[in-house]
Amino acid sequence: MSERLEKGLNVLRAEMDKKVMSFFSSCVRCGICAESCLFYTETDDPRYTPIYKTEPMRKLWKNEYSFWGKLKSKLGISEPMTEADLSDWEELVYDGCSMCGRCSMVCPVGVDISMVIFKVKHALAVAGFSPEGLVGATKRAVEIGSPMGITMKAVLATIKHAEENTGLKIPLDVEGADYLALLSSNEIALYPEYLESLAKIFDHAGVSWTLSSAAYEATNSGLQIGNKAIAGQLVQRVVDGAEKLKVKNVISPECGHAYTALRWEGPNFIGKAYPFRVVHILELLDELQAQGKLKTTGMETDRLTFHDPCSIVRRGGIQAQPRNLLRPITENFVEMTDHGSMNWCCGGGGGVSSNERAEDLKHTAFNRKKSQIKEIGVDAVVTACSNCRMVMEEGLEYNEMDIPLLGLTELIAGHLAEKPR
Amino acid sequence: MIEYLIDGPLWYFSLAVFSVGVLWQLARILFSASKTDLSVARGSASSGALRNVFSRFIPHHEIAPRIRVQVIAGYMFHLGLFALLFFAAPHVLFLEQNLLGFGWTPMPHWAFIVASQFAFFGLLILWLRRMLNSVSRLISTLDDHVAAILTFVVMLTGCLALLKGFTELRLLHRFTVELLLIYFPFSCLMHTFTFIPSRAFTGAWFGRRGIDA
Amino acid sequence: MVEFFKKHSLGSTILLLAALLLLIFLLLPQAASAAAPQQHKDFPQGVSAANPGSDLWREIRQRDLPVEGITQVQGVDSGVLINSQGDRWARFRIDNPVSYTPAILLAVIAIIVLFYALRGKVGIEGGLSGRMVKRFTDYERVVHWTLAIVFLFLAITGLVLLLGRTLLIPLFGHHVFSLLASASKEGHNLFGPIFLVSLIMMLLSFARRNIYEKGDLTWLLKGGGFIGKGHVSGGFFNMGEKSWYWIVILVGLAISVSGLILVSPNLGQGRVIMAISHVVHVFGAIVLIAISLGHMYMGSIGTEGSMEAMKSGYVDINWVEAHHDRWARQVKENDEILSAEEFARLHGRKPESPDTATGKS
Incomplete structure (x- = not known):
């Protein structure tokens, strides 16, 4: 048995908890999960069936945890797992799964399939079966501090630019601020409007906030590649930065997987609870609105819809907030046919968008979003995840559809009422 | 001799394998390791678990049109089988005389016929779909086929013995039931019980994240 | 005195x-049973x-004329003390279906064997290409096989009940036969209604494509290609398939309805209707069983590439050209032909050259 196989199998063994045991014991291979997965519905390739992507884990369970497997190995007729049992699944879990979790919603026996897929990803990452794009991004994240190779110098330039545009001072490394805001790589490189919007909104609502030069990056490549140790290392940077500035809250930016990494998985990655609260920007804006600190004026007259980012809505539970925020500023808001926790993924989550190899498959998977958007005929799509936004902008352009994407935070910043005196 | 074996020792053996096996498998799952989630919960895990155990009986409307065959055939089979198992007159009588000491009102003969037709029809369609659909064929294992065929044979022998005139037919039914009981704890038939913890674990996870699932 | x-x-x-x-x-009963009229x-x-x-x-029999008396008992045929027609029906049953069925079925099997020996498997010129066309959906195939399995079960149990007395009792004796007959009767009655439901499903999902159209007559005139050389022109379904379909539907419905009448004797029908139903049921069944043997042969070892249609739902383009040229034209126009690789992909087979799936990192 090769060393990398043993490494991978050990990860799977360590991840074999009571949930996984009950999942494999109750799965009856009905195939319903396939019908929920956009990689299957758009390609008709049965290998993209969600539960099939967990096959390495199921094989291990069958060999080492089930009656027949144990009996077979006692009799010396078991079929041991080979390297192919891991390597053959690399394409399926990295290219053909965006970790959107829609399958976990529909399984009749309640298997949280995407959770098991993540465990398989973890094993593949440790065994070294990961796509180059993600390996490179993870390496940059560990070494430079950001998967896109963005250094503090670039952040400072963005800050300067935002200050010029807004005429507001953007606080950096302010000790004792209430909120520490983080940015995702995309928001620094592609959507600097996000930072400007934060500055405007927090100025309007009188929120005490700061950025940190030690912890500015919210993107977590460790989560995308599935390596829990690296993911923990990246989360620890944020925890250290937040502890240094003694902030009470950390704001997760408009980025789906960053929210999952910080809010839900982070404490488990680093093995201890946080001394601060993690709040998603949409949650915070919703709170401010409810407290009457966020007042908007004017209405968008365009026909708009909201794309629910999987990690924030389906896997994050922030479903009402974006709608609460959109209601006062849109006249002509429509929901997509499947929305909320059953929304279809943009096709680029779970690291697919950073995996150049998956480009064609990603475009095929995007057909679902394309027809969803076409069906309701909107002027623009609002979302709250910089990755979804980037993937959909690319996808719409690829399909020659001239529909702009808007960030929700940015949209609100454009509707702020006169600052209350 | 065979009659004695099937009605006596084999019956008690299969019953023991079934009950000990099921309890053992369930205990193994429930007492396995699991890590405590260190993140701050937004909602209640226990109410999420409870809700999910029941909400999964009804498919989401977003996916329902795509899985109509599985849902309709699935319900036909499971409801039919449940009715047969607990409300067929011979079963009620058997349970009363051999296991429980008390009985309940069985369903009338016509209801028995309808229930078994539902069960046969549903199981036949589900099993054929398993063989014919490229997704289910890819993911199905030997266990799935054995379990389906064994269940079908048990139901069939039961219905063939309906006239109650022949010991041989009754013994055939009982023998297949015993095979099923022995096979049960080591197969996907365990989903009869494990769907509950499975749904509950996932529901708890959804619940603490405040997800409406 | x-x-x-x-x-x-x-x-x-x-x-x-x-x-x-x-x-x-x-x-009276004792008198009737007494051996000597002393x-x-x-x-x-x-x-x-x-x-x-x-x-x-x-008085009560009037030879063979049906006689109905007057009685206070309310019920169908309760005025008839002795149904003289019953004897004739029983004799008819034994003389006709029971006597001829084995011969008919053996003859059909003999014809099939002879045909196979003479003509062999009907092949496709140029063999199979590997390029496939979708013919049936999952649902359509599920419907077909449900109907097929239920039909086979009913055919076997039905034949046990029909021929058991003459064929099985000499072979297995009375006890085994009565056991088989009891099981068959229960199974047959239970699965009958499932056959009707499957038949209706088959009617709903296939009827439209089985409506006769222009060109079907040519197929018939050329004997479906069995007479002479070469294949005959056909659309999605050819004339032979369409005819088999309608036989299944119509005869199947007749068998189902007569079967339901037989299985529920308390619906108000009299003995005459029961006897007629029985005759319809048994002759319909023999017709379907006989033709279905031919259908099974043609669908499996009889014709190259046919089984695939009901297995994977896809058929080879060369098969389409040979048997359904008019459909082949449509398929080509609509660009519906899949490459062998695409067909393999749709069936979950891993791509041959996994250049994307090698772990290089």
Whole structure:
């Protein structure tokens, strides 16, 4: 048995908890999960069936945890797992799964399939079966501090630019601020409007906030590649930065997987609870609105819809907030046919968008979003995840559809009422 | 001799394998390791678990049109089988005389016929779909086929013995039931019980994240 | 005797005669079963006929004419004491379906074997190309196989019930046969309605494509290609398939309806309707079983590439060209032909050259 196989199998063994045991014991291979997965519905390739992507884990369970497997190995007729049992699944879990979790919603026996897929990803990452794009991004994240190779110098330039545009001072490394805001790589490189919007909104609502030069990056490549140790290392940077500035809250930016990494998985990655609260920007804006600190004026007259980012809505539970925020500023808001926790993924989550190899498959998977958007005929799509936004902008352009994407935070910043005196 | 074996020792053996096996498998799952989630919960895990155990009986409307065959055939089979198992007159009588000491009102003969037709029809369609659909064929294992065929044979022998005139037919039914009981704890038939913890674990996870699932 | 009448009045005599009549009725079963028509020593001497029952029998039977009497019992056919038609029906059953069915089925099998020996498997010129066209959906194939399995089960149990007395009793003896017959009867009655439901599903999902159209007659005139050389022109379904489909639907419905009448005798139908239903049921079944043998042969070892249509739902483009040229034209126009690789991909087979799936990191 090769060393990398043993490494991978050990990860799977360590991840074999009571949930996984009950999942494999109750799965009856009905195939319903396939019908929920956009990689299957758009390609008709049965290998993209969600539960099939967990096959390495199921094989291990069958060999080492089930009656027949144990009996077979006692009799010396078991079929041991080979390297192919891991390597053959690399394409399926990295290219053909965006970790959107829609399958976990529909399984009749309640298997949280995407959770098991993540465990398989973890094993593949440790065994070294990961796509180059993600390996490179993870390496940059560990070494430079950001998967896109963005250094503090670039952040400072963005800050300067935002200050010029807004005429507001953007606080950096302010000790004792209430909120520490983080940015995702995309928001620094592609959507600097996000930072400007934060500055405007927090100025309007009188929120005490700061950025940190030690912890500015919210993107977590460790989560995308599935390596829990690296993911923990990246989360620890944020925890250290937040502890240094003694902030009470950390704001997760408009980025789906960053929210999952910080809010839900982070404490488990680093093995201890946080001394601060993690709040998603949409949650915070919703709170401010409810407290009457966020007042908007004017209405968008365009026909708009909201794309629910999987990690924030389906896997994050922030479903009402974006709608609460959109209601006062849109006249002509429509929901997509499947929305909320059953929304279809943009096709680029779970690291697919950073995996150049998956480009064609990603475009095929995007057909679902394309027809969803076409069906309701909107002027623009609002979302709250910089990755979804980037993937959909690319996808719409690829399909020659001239529909702009808007960030929700940015949209609100454009509707702020006169600052209350 | 065979009659004695099937009605006596084999019956008690299969019953023991079934009950000990099921309890053992369930205990193994429930007492396995699991890590405590260190993140701050937004909602209640226990109410999420409870809700999910029941909400999964009804498919989401977003996916329902795509899985109509599985849902309709699935319900036909499971409801039919449940009715047969607990409300067929011979079963009620058997349970009363051999296991429980008390009985309940069985369903009338016509209801028995309808229930078994539902069960046969549903199981036949589900099993054929398993063989014919490229997704289910890819993911199905030997266990799935054995379990389906064994269940079908048990139901069939039961219905063939309906006239109650022949010991041989009754013994055939009982023998297949015993095979099923022995096979049960080591197969996907365990989903009869494990769907509950499975749904509950996932529901708890959804619940603490405040997800409406 | 004379003294008896002298001593008693007219009224008491009538009463006595009435009582005697009642006694006769009560004794009828015993009288009928008695081997010798000897006179009972207690029998009243006043009745002169040697067998008083014969008059009575003649009255209620009237030879073979159906006779209906009057009775206070409310119910279908309750006015008929003896159904003379029953004998004729039973004789008909034994003389016709029971006697001929084995011969008919053996003849069909013999024809198939002979055909296979002479003509062999009907091949496709140029063989199979590997390029596939979708023919049936999952649902359509599920419907087909559900109907097929239920049909086979009903055919086997039905034949056990029809031919058991003449074929199985000599082979297995009375006990085994009665056991088989009991099981078959229960199974047959239970699966019958499932057959009807599957038949309706088949009607709903295939009817539109089986409507006869222009060009179907040519197929018939050329004997479906079995006469002479070469294949005959056909659309999505050819004339032969369409005809088999309608036979299945119509005869199947006749069998189902007659079967439902037979399985529920308390719906108000009389014995005549039951007898007719039985005849329809048994002849319909023999027709379907006989043709289905041919269908099974043609769908499996008889024709190259046919089985694939009901297995994967796809057929080879060369098969389409050979048997359904008009459909082939449509398929080509709509660009529906899949490459062998695409077909493999749709069936979950891993791509041959996994250049994307190698772990290089």
